[in-house]
Amino acid sequence: MGEGCGGTGSGHLDVMKVFKDTGALLQGHFLLTSGKHSAQYMQCAQVLQYPWLAAVLGKALADKFTGLEVETVIGPAMGGVLVAHEVGRSLGVKAFFAERQAGKMTLRRGFKLKPGEKVLVVEDVITTGGSVKEVLAMLQTVGAEPVGVGVLVDRSGGQVDFDGLPLRSLLAMEIEVFAPEECPLCAQGIPWVKPGSRGAGPAERGTG
Numbered sequence: 001m002g003e004g005c006g007g008t009g010s011g012h013l014d015v016m017k018v019f020k021d022t023g024a025l026l027q028g029h030f031l032l033t034s035g036k037h038s039a040q041y042m043q044c045a046q047v048l049q050y051p052w053l054a055a056v057l058g059k060a061l062a063d064k065f066t067g068l069e070v071e072t073v074i075g076p077a078m079g080g081v082l083v084a085h086e087v088g089r090s091l092g093v094k095a096f097f098a099e100r101q102a103g104k105m106t107l108r109r110g111f112k113l114k115p116g117e118k119v120l121v122v123e124d125v126i127t128t129g130g131s132v133k134e135v136l137a138m139l140q141t142v143g144a145e146p147v148g149v150g151v152l153v154d155r156s157g158g159q160v161d162f163d164g165l166p167l168r169s170l171l172a173m174e175i176e177v178f179a180p181e182e183c184p185l186c187a188q189g190i191p192w193v194k195p196g197s198r199g200a201g202p203a204e205r206g207t208g
């Protein structure tokens, strides 16, 4: 166990606390890449940088698919790489990732699926689920059989459907976003921060 971020133990797993404690879920005033503002920001990489926590989360996610036959776990790069690895470790099956090549989700590096292979697709966080859908489309082209979708954080608000496949998450939460002109935090005069650029120059911070 590392300092500060260990001690999740084997009992009840408070996923929200793990995300907050590791800085994966930030509270504040954020300018998102979409141009919208929010009071919360999720960066799963912050929790997955602690391998022992990645393992705990991977096992918790794998446990949600108990009884489902899974031969292979696949995640879309980058977000799904470590999640697939840890879920695969827990299930005792192989795990690898799909990645975009010329904009198309594909298997590279000699990763192969056979027709009918039962695949669990995992991702760190979904909002529209676009990357997961691309992986599912790729599975269809090779004739593999998706059996479920597992995500650490489901931000879709129940608005996404993966062809009726079971979707299970460790944490379901919606992060409200605002147009700058309607942002209540801007209205309070709170300066925004561009996530991931802490310590960056003044251009990365602002108001409005």
Ligand code: ZN
Residues within 6 Å of the ligand: 029, 037, 038, 180, 183, 184, 185, 186, 187, 192, 208
């Ligand atoms: Zn704002």
